[in-house]
Amino acid sequence: xxxxxxxxxxxxxxxxxxxxxxxxxxxxxxxxxxxxxxxxxxxxxxxxxxxxxxxxxxxxxxxxxxxxxxxxxxxxxxxxxxxxxxxxxxxxxxxxxxxxxxxxxxxxxxxxxxxxxxxxxxxxxxxxxxxxxxxxxxxxxxxxxxxxxxxxxxxxxxxxxxxxxxxxxxxxxxxxxxxxxxxxxxxxxxxxxxxxxxxxxxxxxxxxxxxxxxxxxxxxxxxxxxxxxxxxxxxxxxxxxxxxxxxxxxxxxxxxxxxxxxxxxxxxxxxxxxxxxxxxxxxxxxxxxxxxxxxxxxxxxxxxxxxxxxxxxxxxxxxxxxxxxxxxxxxxxxxxxxxxxxxxxxxxxxxxxxxxxxxxxxxxxxxxxxxxxxxxxxxxxxxxxxxxxxxxxxxxxxxxxxxxxxxxxxxxxxxxxxxxxxxxxxxxxxxxxxxxxxxxxxxxxxxxxxxxxxxxxxxxxxxxxxxxxxxxxxxxxxxxxxxxxxxxxxxxxxxxxxxxxxxxxxxxxxxxxxxxxxxxxxxxxxxxxxxxxxxxxxxxxxxxxxxxxxxxxxxxxxxxxxxxxxxxxxxxxxxxxxxxxxxxxxxxxxxxxxxxxxxxxxxxxxxxxxxxxxxxx
Amino acid sequence: xxxxxxxxxxxxxxxxxxxxxxxxxxxxxxxxxxxxxxxxxxxxxxxxxxxxxxxxxxxxxxxxxxxxxxxxxxxxxxxxxxxxxxxxxxxxxxxxxxxxxxxxxxxxxxxxxxxxxxxxxxxxxxxxxxxxxxxxxxxxxxxxxxxxxxxxxxxxxxxxxxxxxxxxxxxxxxxxxxxxxxxxxxxxxxxxxxxxxxxxxxxxxxxxxxxxxxxxxx
Numbered sequence: 097x098x099x100x101x102x103x104x105x106x107x108x109x110x111x112x113x114x115x116x117x118x119x120x121x122x123x124x125x126x127x128x129x130x131x132x133x134x135x136x137x138x139x140x141x142x143x144x145x146x147x148x149x150x151x152x153x154x155x156x157x158x159x160x161x162x163x164x165x166x167x168x169x170x171x172x173x174x175x176x177x178x179x180x181x182x183x184x185x186x187x188x189x190x191x192x193x194x195x196x197x198x199x200x201x202x203x204x205x206x207x208x209x210x211x212x213x214x215x216x217x218x219x220x221x222x223x224x225x226x227x228x229x230x231x232x233x234x235x236x237x238x239x240x241x242x243x244x245x246x247x248x249x250x251x252x253x254x255x256x257x258x259x260x261x262x263x264x265x266x267x268x269x270x271x272x273x274x275x276x277x278x279x280x281x282x283x284x285x286x287x288x289x290x291x292x293x294x295x296x297x298x299x300x301x302x303x304x305x306x307x308x309x310x311x312x313x314x315x316x317x318x319x320x321x322x323x324x325x326x327x328x329x330x331x332x333x334x335x336x337x338x339x340x341x342x343x344x345x346x347x348x349x350x351x352x353x354x355x356x357x358x359x360x361x362x363x364x365x366x367x368x369x370x371x372x373x374x375x376x377x378x379x380x381x382x383x384x385x386x387x388x389x390x391x392x393x394x395x396x397x398x399x400x401x402x403x404x405x406x407x408x409x410x411x412x413x414x415x416x417x418x419x420x421x422x423x424x425x426x427x428x429x430x431x432x433x434x435x436x437x438x439x440x441x442x443x444x445x446x447x448x449x450x451x452x453x454x455x456x457x458x459x460x461x462x463x464x465x466x467x468x469x470x471x472x473x474x475x476x477x478x479x480x481x482x483x484x485x486x487x488x489x490x491x492x493x494x495x496x497x498x499x500x501x502x503x504x505x506x507x508x509x510x511x512x513x514x515x516x517x518x519x520x521x522x523x524x525x526x527x528x529x530x531x532x533x534x535x536x537x538x539x540x541x542x543x544x545x546x547x548x549x550x551x552x553x554x555x556x557x558x559x560x561x562x563x564x565x566x567x568x569x570x571x572x573x574x575x576x577x578x579x580x581x582x583x584x585x586x587x588x589x590x591x592x593x594x595x596x597x598x599x600x601x602x603x604x605x606x607x608x609x610x611x612x613x614x615x616x617x618x619x620x621x622x623x624x625x626x627x628x629x630x631x632x633x634x635x636x637x638x639x640x641x642x643x644x645x646x647x648x649x650x651x652x653x654x655x656x657x658x659x660x661x662x663x664x665x666x667x668x669x670x671x672x673x674x675x676x677x678x679x680x681x682x683x684x685x686x687x688x689x690x691x692x693x694x695x696x697x698x699x700x701x702x703x704x705x706x707x708x709x710x711x712x713x
Numbered sequence: 714x715x716x717x718x719x720x721x722x723x724x725x726x727x728x729x730x731x732x733x734x735x736x737x738x739x740x741x742x743x744x745x746x747x748x749x750x751x752x753x754x755x756x757x758x759x760x761x762x763x764x765x766x767x768x769x770x771x772x773x774x775x776x777x778x779x780x781x782x783x784x785x786x787x788x789x790x791x792x793x794x795x796x797x798x799x800x801x802x803x804x805x806x807x808x809x810x811x812x813x814x815x816x817x818x819x820x821x822x823x824x825x826x827x828x829x830x831x832x833x834x835x836x837x838x839x840x841x842x843x844x845x846x847x848x849x850x851x852x853x854x855x856x857x858x859x860x861x862x863x864x865x866x867x868x869x870x871x872x873x874x875x876x877x878x879x880x881x882x883x884x885x886x887x888x889x890x891x892x893x894x895x896x897x898x899x900x901x902x903x904x905x906x907x908x909x910x911x912x913x914x915x916x917x918x919x920x921x922x923x924x925x926x927x928x929x930x931x
Contacts, residue, residue, distance in 0.1 A: 102757075104756075104757050106759070106760045106761040107741065107759050107760075107761050107762065107763035107786070108741040108756045108757050108758060108759030108760070108763065108788075109741060109745060109753060109754075109756055109763070110753070110754045110755045110756060110757060111754070112754070113754065126757045126758075127737075127757055127758045130757060130758040130760060131736075131758055131790065134760060135758075135760060135790060135792050135793070136792075164761065166760075200749065200753045200754075201753075483795060484792045484793070485792075487791065487792050487794065487795065488791065489791050489792060490791065490822075491821070491822070491825055493825070496821075496825075496871075496872070499871065499874075500821075
């Protein structure tokens with residue numbers, strides 16, 4: 097039995113609810129659906145699950161993009177109602193006939209809806225009898241796990257299904273595309289080389305030759321801080337001594353060797369010199385290079401293969417005539433081209449897929465205005481969607497948070513987590529440097545008690561920055577070390593504690609458990625996931641597994657998840673900035689910092705507009 | 714026919730009023746109250762702006778030439794914030810809706826958003842008047858407008874300090890607020906900032922209508 101069916105405008109006004117099904121919905125499922133699913137560009141998903149105390153609902157929806165209406169059906173999750181999709185489609189058809197923008201009251205629709213519902217239920221009953229469709233196996237364990245934090249709806253279930261074994265043949269009615277895609281990506285991710293999603297992969301997938309596309313594309317609009325590899329210049333005269341490689345236009349560093357001479361008994365006689373490297377790039381304005389936005393469109397149109405010419409011509413004709421409604425088949429070629437373009441920019445495949453589905457859902461059925469090409473409309477919709485995803489959901493003003501914690505006389509604790517070799521310790525030092533520039537006292541905590549040299553590395557940074565470091569050497573329990581570090585910080589009045597942890601693979605169960613214990617025990621203010629921009633499809637796996645483990649292995653009712661992302665090695669990727677998009681989409685956490693080099697000042701904020709521009713170029 | 718040419722030369726003052734505020738503060742309900750005198754069957758989180766040019770419902774019975782108001786309700790959800798920049802340049806007035814019931818839990822979010830708006834170039838340069846509307850005032854536990862004003866002034870004072878630390882990089886905050894050295898007060902703003910109470914659900918929106926009428930002159 098349906099709990100409720102609502103019709104509302106995209107502007108938020110409810111036009112009609114079914115009065116027969118008078119049950120008040122517990123919690124606020126509609127608002128949560130909008131905020132966590134539709135506005136997060138997951139509207140291509142099949143359904144959405146919502147849990148409130150005392151109720152477990154599943155929501156299904158459909159859009160009427162031309163009129164700007166949304167139709168949502170809510171029902172209890174344990175009832176696998178088969179007729180909901182059909183009912184929504186029929187309701188949409190009937191309602192759009194009586195819809196009038198000026199009308200606010202649609203009481204006559206009650207009768208129509210009652211009939212529709214009867215029809216749909218009857219049809220479902222018939223189908224059931226004729227096909228003997230058994231009710232899909234309800235995985236009780238899955239239901240219980242869905243309640244715990246992390247992602248909304250489909251994504252979470254998908255990753256769980258992957259872990260719980262691939263034998264979910266009793267195909268859950270709700271998980272459709274997400275499920276199989278997830279499995280596929282998993283296998284690919286573990287085998288594939290990082291370079292998979294870069295230039296080469298596209299040639300397998302695209303309908304047109306992407307490499308040709310890249311040659312045609314002009315080089316305008318490169319980020320100003322891209323690594324320019326200047327070879328060593330000519331000095332063949334006397335002795336050819338090795339010249340230091342110059343990476344960019346900054347003046348040469350005179351001293352590269354920072355190891356201090358040791359004294360006899362091993363104690364380092366340190367000459368403490370406060371290092372000042374200038375202003376951190378976080379505080380500099382980003383110079384956005386301007387380039388023509390239309391050039392890519394022309395190029396895209398040119399390189400469409402000949403086989404599509406006929407379809408293109410007829411759609412061109414229709415675009416001039418301007419009468420046709422946009423059908424899914426019309427949107428497909430443009431969307432496919434966009435998806436391939438995104439994948440060449442190192443966006444994970446399933447993310448690109450989901451995004452395209454979401455954009456398709458928002459454009460389907462819209463009337464095509466005359467003199468506009470479908471591709472330009474799709475591009476505009478995608479651009480808007482991308483800006484929406486990358487815009488942070490909550491404030492990323494760390495300084496403000498630090499001040500707030502300072503008022504409460506507590507240290508602000510940041511934990512850096514991530515897989516091996518992404519740059520946690522390096523970027524931790526950069527963040528410390530930036531905080532110091534804003535007159536905030538920082539303390540480091542060396543909770544990487546596993547890797548040889550990790551503690552020394554942090555010690556060196558602490559010395560150069562002249563900040564205290566809390567360490568207990570190696571082979572100690574990181575959770576305990578962190579706890580003691582925070583107590584120490586409270587004692588000596590440090591404002592911020594930066595906790596470095598050991599890198600760990602997301603599949604490593606005991607290590608993930610240890611991490612979860614660290615987070616649970618210390619309840620940090622910010623859990624920062626450090627991910628490198630070079631990663632491809634694996635980003636999706638890393639983040640989802642990290643979040644999932646943090647949720648599962650925590651014993652508290654409200655588990656802490658990843659609050660922010662620190663994107664590293666941004667200077668090494670040219671314009672393949674897609675990893676940022678994949679990570680933000682899959683976790684919902686904003687990108688708080690971007691590491692773009694190996695010195696202390698190479699830390700920036702994410703510039704949403706320039707990333708979107710680069711992605712769609 | 715010739716009269717159109719005359720109208721072109723006359724300086725048309727904008728008649729756009731922008732309704733903004735955090736998600737869930739009651740903007741869409743207010744929009745429909747102002748337009749139709751009722752909030753119909755309720756609202757959900759807006760995904761798109763609500764726009765309309767009309768004569769306020771309460772004035773529909775008045776005789777004489779009344780200039781229709783172009784009212785825009787911009788969604789408050791943080792993902793949709795960029796939409797606000799589309800409408801601000803043409804705004805003749807801003808109604809910043811605050812949920813007086815759930816005020817303290819959202820204090821930071823409210824003050825940050827208000828701070829962002831008050832420091833935008835299009836607001837400061839054109840001295841756009843702002844009305845802070847404490848909505849849901851019909852509820853028993855709703856805070857008073859004086860309390861809200863004081864809390865907001867305190868929070869914005871703190872924000873000034875932390876934001877000015879990164880003023881160069883924070884391209885969003887183009888101007889600073891208030892007088893350095895003194896505690897911030899809304900009277901320091903170059904544009905007029907007033908505060909009022911309202912209730913979208915019961916229709917107590919007279920103070921909002923007054924503000925609108927003041928700044929969209931017939």
